[in-house]
Amino acid sequence: MVAIQTDSLTRRFGDVTAVDGLDLEVKRGEVYGFLGPNGAGKSTTINMLLGFTPATAGAGNVLGHDIGRESLAIRQSTGVLPEDFGMYDRLTARKHVQFAIETKGASDDPDALLRRVGLEEAIDRKAGGFSTGMKQRVALAMALVGDPELLILDEPSSGLDPNGAREMRQIILEEVDRGATVFFSSHIMEQVEAICDRVGIMRGGRLVAEDTIDALKEQLDAESRLLVTVDAVPDGLLSELRTMASVSDVHRSGSDIVVVLNDSSRKAAIINAVEEAGAEIADITSEEPSLEELFAALTTSDDGRLEDANSEAIDA
Numbered sequence: 001m002v003a004i005q006t007d008s009l010t011r012r013f014g015d016v017t018a019v020d021g022l023d024l025e026v027k028r029g030e031v032y033g034f035l036g037p038n039g040a041g042k043s044t045t046i047n048m049l050l051g052f053t054p055a056t057a058g059a060g061n062v063l064g065h066d067i068g069r070e071s072l073a074i075r076q077s078t079g080v081l082p083e084d085f086g087m088y089d090r091l092t093a094r095k096h097v098q099f100a101i102e103t104k105g106a107s108d109d110p111d112a113l114l115r116r117v118g119l120e121e122a123i124d125r126k127a128g129g130f131s132t133g134m135k136q137r138v139a140l141a142m143a144l145v146g147d148p149e150l151l152i153l154d155e156p157s158s159g160l161d162p163n164g165a166r167e168m169r170q171i172i173l174e175e176v177d178r179g180a181t182v183f184f185s186s187h188i189m190e191q192v193e194a195i196c197d198r199v200g201i202m203r204g205g206r207l208v209a210e211d212t213i214d215a216l217k218e219q220l221d222a223e224s225r226l227l228v229t230v231d232a233v234p235d236g237l238l239s240e241l242r243t244m245a246s247v248s249d250v251h252r253s254g255s256d257i258v259v260v261l262n263d264s265s266r267k268a269a270i271i272n273a274v275e276e277a278g279a280e281i282a283d284i285t286s287e288e289p290s291l292e293e294l295f296a297a298l299t300t301s302d303d304g305r306l307e308d309a310n311s312e313a314i315d316a
């Protein structure tokens with residue numbers, strides 16, 4: 001079953017094509033991370049999915065409802081945390097959540113929802129004095145009203161401190177456990193890596209990559225690094241390693257031999273070669289590329305190659 005589907009969805013603002021022929025498919029029960037640099041078209045896509053912005057061309061449906069004609073039904077069964085969330089300064093946190101409960105015809109307990117998002121101390125306080133993170137928590141409580149089938153969260157962790165971001169992650173996982181689908185945009189790669197089943201990466205209004213994080217790393221031929229700590233580097237070893245298959249770089253960094261590989265299954269062969277050359281291995285560490293590097297590769301370079309941006313090398 002599909003939760004979100006778009007077909008060549010396009011939105012232009014004058015000369016700017018914010019979203020350009022987007023084909024998305026998010027399955028029910030999935031946690032889908034919608035990524036991309038500033039201005040890539042994420043919020044515009046979300047606004048079209050919810051009927052806040054009409055599409056210029058293309059089509060889409062959310063939970064089986066057409067985004068052009070049935071946005072009310074979509075919003076009724078979706079919990080939304082919008083990018084710019086306006087609050088009523090003179091209303092308390094409880095009033096905000098009560099308002100969302102009434103709008104949805106739900107029967108939640110507003111205090112329980114506010115406790116769940118960590119705002120138990122501020123239930124009766126007016127939102128005018130809330131910090132950005134507190135407002136974000138109220139918005140999340142409102143999004144959770146009515147146990148929605150789908151949560152659409154635009155930058156859910158913005159303004160949250162590290163504890164808040166962790167709690168947000170926990171709540172998202174609890175929602176998925178009860179069967180919800182979660183579609184969220186984020187710039188926090190750690191968070192995305194921790195909870196997403198799949199990610200889609202937008203650039204210039206187009207989806208430039210979409211898959212599981214592991215599969216994306218493989219598709220990109222992403223480089224992994226093997227750090228072999230040795231007692232001493234035998235003469236000629238570095239040159240020998242450089243000639244081995246799948247090795248793209250070899251250098252020495254202190255007592256480590258750093259081998260950059262574009263096929264992580266070749267690690268055992270490297271370790272064997274180091275041992276056969278007579279070096280005593282004290283430690284072996286392997287570093288896989290991070291989502292951060294993957295994101296940078298897909299959104300900044302034309303050839304999609306990963307940059308080698310880690311330790312400073314001292315060439316032997």
Ligand SMILES: Nc1ncnc2c1ncn2[C@@H]1O[C@H](COP(=O)(O)OP(=O)(O)OP(=O)(O)O)[C@@H](O)[C@H]1O
Pocket residue numbers: 013016017018036037038039040041042043044045083
């Ligand atoms: N109402 C609007 N009028 C004119 N241009 C707009 C409007 N909304 C968005 N845009 C433009 O569309 C493009 C995509 O913007 P959008 O807000 O969707 O990006 P985003 O990926 O959500 O960025 P961010 O990560 O900064 O939130 C940008 O060039 C933006 O300036």
